[in-house]
Amino acid sequence: MTYRTFEDDRAMHRARRDRRAPYPGGAALAAGIGLMLLGGLAAQRYAGRQQERRPADSAPGRTARQSRHGRYAVTGRSVTINKPRQEIYAFWRDFSNLARFMENVESVHEAGDLSRWTIAAPMGHAVEVVTRIVQDRPGEEIAWRSTEESDIDTEGKVMFRDAPEGRGTVVEAVIAYRPPMGELGRILAKMFQAEPGLQARRDLKRLKMLLETGEIATNRNRNDG
Amino acid sequence: MRALTFHGSHDVRVDTVPDPEIVNPRDAIIEVTSTAICGSDLHLYDGVIPAVQKGDILGHEFMGRVVDVGSGSTLKKGQRVVVPFTISCGQCFHCKIQQFSACDNSNPAEKQELTEPLFGHPVSGLFGYSHLTGGYPGGQAEYVRVPFSDVGPIVVPEGMEDDEVLFLSDILPTGWMAAENAEITAGDTVAVWGCGPVGLFAVQSARIMGAHQVIAIDHHPRRLELARQMGAKVIDYSQTHVLEALMEMTGGIGPDAVIDAVGMESHGFAPDNILDSVKQKVGMGADAPHALRMAIMACRKGGRISMPGVYGGFADKFPLGALMEKGLQLRTGQTHVQRYTHDLMRRIQEGEIDTTFMISHRLPLEEAPRGYHNFKENQNDWTKVVLKPGMAV
Ligand SMILES: [Zn+2]
Ligand SMILES: [Zn+2]
Numbered sequence: 001m002t003y004r005t006f007e008d009d010r011a012m013h014r015a016r017r018d019r020r021a022p023y024p025g026g027a028a029l030a031a032g033i034g035l036m037l038l039g040g041l042a043a044q045r046y047a048g049r050q051q052e053r054r055p056a057d058s059a060p061g062r063t064a065r066q067s068r069h070g071r072y073a074v075t076g077r078s079v080t081i082n083k084p085r086q087e088i089y090a091f092w093r094d095f096s097n098l099a100r101f102m103e104n105v106e107s108v109h110e111a112g113d114l115s116r117w118t119i120a121a122p123m124g125h126a127v128e129v130v131t132r133i134v135q136d137r138p139g140e141e142i143a144w145r146s147t148e149e150s151d152i153d154t155e156g157k158v159m160f161r162d163a164p165e166g167r168g169t170v171v172e173a174v175i176a177y178r179p180p181m182g183e184l185g186r187i188l189a190k191m192f193q194a195e196p197g198l199q200a201r202r203d204l205k206r207l208k209m210l211l212e213t214g215e216i217a218t219n220r221n222r223n224d225g
Numbered sequence: 226m227r228a229l230t231f232h233g234s235h236d237v238r239v240d241t242v243p244d245p246e247i248v249n250p251r252d253a254i255i256e257v258t259s260t261a262i263c264g265s266d267l268h269l270y271d272g273v274i275p276a277v278q279k280g281d282i283l284g285h286e287f288m289g290r291v292v293d294v295g296s297g298s299t300l301k302k303g304q305r306v307v308v309p310f311t312i313s314c315g316q317c318f319h320c321k322i323q324q325f326s327a328c329d330n331s332n333p334a335e336k337q338e339l340t341e342p343l344f345g346h347p348v349s350g351l352f353g354y355s356h357l358t359g360g361y362p363g364g365q366a367e368y369v370r371v372p373f374s375d376v377g378p379i380v381v382p383e384g385m386e387d388d389e390v391l392f393l394s395d396i397l398p399t400g401w402m403a404a405e406n407a408e409i410t411a412g413d414t415v416a417v418w419g420c421g422p423v424g425l426f427a428v429q430s431a432r433i434m435g436a437h438q439v440i441a442i443d444h445h446p447r448r449l450e451l452a453r454q455m456g457a458k459v460i461d462y463s464q465t466h467v468l469e470a471l472m473e474m475t476g477g478i479g480p481d482a483v484i485d486a487v488g489m490e491s492h493g494f495a496p497d498n499i500l501d502s503v504k505q506k507v508g509m510g511a512d513a514p515h516a517l518r519m520a521i522m523a524c525r526k527g528g529r530i531s532m533p534g535v536y537g538g539f540a541d542k543f544p545l546g547a548l549m550e551k552g553l554q555l556r557t558g559q560t561h562v563q564r565y566t567h568d569l570m571r572r573i574q575e576g577e578i579d580t581t582f583m584i585s586h587r588l589p590l591e592e593a594p595r596g597y598h599n600f601k602e603n604q605n606d607w608t609k610v611v612l613k614p615g616m617a618v
Binding site for chain 2: 167
């Protein structure tokens with residue numbers, strides 16, 4: 001496996017195109033009504049031609065309406081955390097901290113330049129992933145990739161940049177993985193497709209809570225339930 | 226412990242449930258001495274708020290004694306505190322700029338997903354107000370777990386009674402912020418729709434902020450009388466054309482600022498309101514903003530609309546044209562309670578604000594279901610209900 005997925009993420013948005021009909025706003029309103037009168041198929045073809053000439057916008061590739069990642073499922077989310085960049089980087093760089101805010105990660109143990117992740121999967125399954133850090137730029141970026149002995153083929157990257165005017169740090173995490181074959185693969189793929197990005201977003205919110213407030217909000221009234 | 230729990234529409238009961246304990250470091254446990262039923266609790270009672278589960282403990286207006294603290298709490302056992310209904314971390318972007326009711330960190334991450342699709346962003350955590358706002362057990366109980374107890378609760382000074390300070394938890398700061406959002410200047414007329422507890426505090430606040438005249442609108446004689454006591458002129462909409470009256474009472478100009486303290490349960494006999502109530506019954510979830518529509522129509526050109534009333538969904542026939550063509554400003558939101566508590570505590574201590582005049586009933590917690598029933602069905606006489614867990618049945 002080559003470390004190409006995130007380049008794809010950028011390439012995707014250069015080549016971004018989709019099939020949504022042009023929004024009939026302002027001066028285009030009359031044309032929009034005309035399109036509706038043309039009817040489904042013709043209008044779609046017309047819209048499709050319009051899309052061909054559309055220049056890329058500024059949005060991250062993963063927010064495109066059509067995925068260009070092939071067999072890799074890619075998800076990513078950003079969160080702004082009211083803490084200095086170096087502090088958040090240092091917290092994340094100690095991978096054993098990840099289990100404190102990633103709901104499904106049971107533990108991460110570091111051994112030399114490898115980290116062994118134990119991840120809870122649906123229906124009582126557990127997934128073992130061994131990752132190697134492939135990029136480490138202090139205060140800016142950490143990227144990791146799974147090794148051959150892992151249950152799933154995955155790579156991830158987290159980037160840190162200053163938010164404007166002292167508003168803290170923007171943390172952007174992107175995870176890509178290729179579902180394994182077999183039943184586990186089907187379960188994971190289904191889970192992933194049903195709610196793309198859901199878990200990443202949840203986990204980043206929990207990271208924000210932990211770093212900003214020292215604890216993760218819960219409505220539990222007791223420790224036993 | 227004993228607690229008022231939700232069992233279904235118009236079915237609330239006092240049950241025995243497990244006592245709360247310290248879960249997070251910044252928690253405190255409060256033994257409740259007084260807790261009130263809020264107009265917005267009636268939305269839960271009527272079953273119009275989604276994501277309320279059987280067994281949920283209701284109540285968001287409460288105070289009491291600190292009986293346990295976590296390692297990160299700044300409270301001490303034995304202190305008497307009033308607890309804001311908004312749960313705020315004190316450290317996120319919003320809390321730092323005093324937008325406490327927009328706190329990023331108080332609604333548990335998995336609960337935030339309930340309101341994000343509805344509103345574009347998740348709402349913050351509140352006590353006892355459905356799983357949309359975190360599913361936190363509420364204050365109509367003997368004990369409450371209070372998260373971020375170093376930020377929210379305000380310590381009650383020696384010698385002050387519960388009834389004097391209890392409403393710092395919600396309705397007093399809510400009425401105050403409603404008046405603040407009306408941006409009152411000398412000579413202004415302020416019209417207030419709804420003489421429930423929030424409307425009555427908005428009347429009182431608008432007077433303190435220097436309004437030339439405050440006009441309160443309702444149809445319950447007892448509530449209108451309370452507004453009059455607070456210095457308002459009153460309009461009974463069951464006998465007067467409100468819009469005409471407001472024009473005549475302002476020299477043909479209209480009120481400079483209007484406050485909708487009614488929210489989604491507004492009453493009225495106009496056709497649009499009847500249509501809304503039909504839609505609510507058939508489950509289309511349209512809010513019934515009759516008071517808000519009228520307030521927008523009444524407001525003078527270039528005036529201000531303040532909307533403390535609670536809405537949760539969509540509104541039909543919202544007079545967007547009037548809003549734009551008259552150049553009105555609309556300000557609203559859940560109350561940033563912690564922004565106001567210290568200042569308002571001082572004003573209560575100095576006798577500037579009267580907080581007890583609207584309390585019509587004090588009941589033991591065990592009689593909370595009777596309190597709910599009457600607060601809803603007999604609004605003229607049951608103006609505000611305070612529950613006392615320690616009171617003999
Ligand atoms: Zn309330
Ligand atoms: Zn906050």
